[in-house]
Amino acid sequence: MPPALRALASRNYRIYFAGQLVSLAGTWMQQIAMVWLAYRLTGSALVLGVVGFASQIPILVLSPFGGVLIDRFDRRRLLMLTQALSMVQALLLAWLVWQGVATPTHLIALAFGLGCINALDVPARQAIVVQLVDDKGDLPNAIALNSFMMHATRFVGPALAGWVVATAGEALCFLFNAASYLAVLLALAAIRLPATTRRGPAAPPLQALREGVRYTAGHRHIRASLLLIASLSLLATPYTVLMPLFAKEIFGGDARLYGLLMGTAGCGALGGAVLLALRSDTAGLGALVGRMAPLVGLALAVFALSPSLWLSVPALLVLGFAILLCVAGSNTLIQTAVDNDYRGRVMALFTMAFLGLAPLGSFAVGSLAHAFGVRATLVACGLASCAAGLAYRRGQRARAG
Template identity: 40%
Template sequence: MAAVTPSAIFRSLKSRNFKLYFAGQSISLIGTWMQRLAVSWLVYDVTHSAFLLGLVMFAGQIPALILSPYGGAVTDRHSRYKILLITQIASMVQAGLLAAMILGGFYSTTGVILLSILLGCINAFDIPSRQSLMIELIDDKKDLPNAIALNSSMVNLARLIGPVVAGLLISWVGEGMCFLINTITFIFVIGSLLMIKIEPRKIEKTRQSVWKGLNEGYQYLKTKPDLSLMIILMACISFSLMPIITLLPIFAKDVFKGNASTLSYLEGAMGLGALGGAIFLAGAKKLKNLPKTIVFSIFIFAGSLLFFSFIPWLGLSLIFLLFSGIGQMIQISGSNSFIQTHVDDNMRGRVISYFAMAFQGMMPIGSFIAGFSANHIGPQNTVIIQSGLGLITATVFYFLLKKVRLKVVFNERTALRENPEFLI
């Protein structure tokens, strides 16, 4: 791999539109991660129920499983830019309602669940439009993999900062202020989107139903075994390993006998590791055998969580969470980059919607089961089972990818699918 230089890492920021998007989103995402931590801590702190915590996470994510394919089909038929602008405004309203409920002293677990469902429905359209829009924001299409990885770096820097700020705010003034700040931060991303100037892309007019178009995406994936495997792999990992986020409030409060600040340390450690993984991919001008790297990252992700489950000391546990964050982000961002650079543009939204369904849709099922399991056998034993499933998944896909005989050369010039042997 070529040496990582600052110019290589930030090369996609040469594009004005992407620079504006990057700036606004950087601020908004800090608020988003503040809200995520505040919601999970609020629910568990009030109810002391791992089951209800899992249920809230389930409610916020399950709409992606149902609506993401539809959202992707809509994205391919309409302006991705306008859809993203609408979803950001809707997300701002959702955060405002949550802030009003908590600051007004009207806490209700049912209310939190309903607002989580609303946000999940918004995200079902937000994610396909956001990911599909990326290629329209950069001037040089060769910089797409870098833009995706840099976007992941931004997400994880916010994931590092947001929980730390939220932990401090909760200790001082309560969860409601986190929701209010998140509402305010949406002003920045909405403002940046309004400043972006994008040439309207040519959208092929069709009278076929959205669901028929969605079926075309499915038929397309049947002819692309490499893309299909990546999406299935994402679904398996989202089900088995990603729900660790749901269990972190339980570890913070019951295992490490801490408070909201303790939870912010746990999430911050994963965020720091994920930031490192994203920067690694952002600086990679040339990365051979990307699928091999993705599978290896899953071994790191699952193995680190396995060690984490046995550690009763907070300081040491943070180290293993850091490594789990590295593995997690290389797997997510690497899979996203692979799909983005190998899908035909007219199918981009539909394929990404399946990826979003695998990523966001399987996680709620895993979160619900994880919460139920933690209620009965404890969070440590639950993580042991999750890690075992992750290691099994990585092993199985090691041989599946080898069977497909896929070899990828991933660089800034092109991403080519070649027929020769895939030496994984």
């Protein structure tokens, strides 16, 4: 394999990659269609924030307990369970919309149900990667390829979803997503992992959870990475819940423009993932993350103040690029530093910081935008993100020294 694709030389990872590639495209289509449907039904920034809150708040509460399960049980079987449940959720959503009976209450309830599933699914997908590569030296490349896959589909999925919603309605997006889960279920069934004598921690679940938190808090590099991710999740990534307002009310577009804006950020993230995949090792990665962290806030503020699409598009490209390097770079630094006995619990805390805190940010951003306006809210978020990034960069230099 070329150096940028070296993790694909492992059969198990290659099969997993192919299945996830299809499934994640469907996931992005559903996410875009769900947000647009909520906006079409209500026209409210507050409801957009509530839907985002409901889809991710279970991750904040439940993912640490999911990490304990991941360190105890077979990760492949856990993933097959979560993917099957996600398929059921997508089918139910498609049926409600097809029948014309979907309401904001339905969307919030189904978003909450998917969040409960993802509290186990997301950290399990992070933790299983180390088992799928034959050469553990390929782990950083596998993580980079995971990011590439997620954001390649983030580029294609929203654009396709915008076209499907505009021409055929949201229900078809949900149906496509349900069908896409078949690909990952087949891939997981085809994976052949060596027999292990995996045993969960001897400690009771709550004690095992405390041990994982104590291990994370005592590891300064992992702790710093998680604090950075938590800051970006609260301050920067919630900008996505306001995208329908930018598309329709500020730029006068429709679902196609919404998909284009989201796809533009995804394209920038795709470039960041390619850059990570081309790296041969983790040397200098911490410094790179330190440079990108303040850039996230700067790009967000520029996008919020942009008077036209001509400036918004490059700002979103930079924003997606910088966020990807911060998140995926931090993921790589954590995965290469963590003790395998704690991997599930630490990746659950990573998931909680990245996705679990996002609903608090989504709810706050939606509420503030409703009260003070979209632009003012995102400018404030951008400035706060920049300050958090500068603090991480200063600490990173101290840790490197």
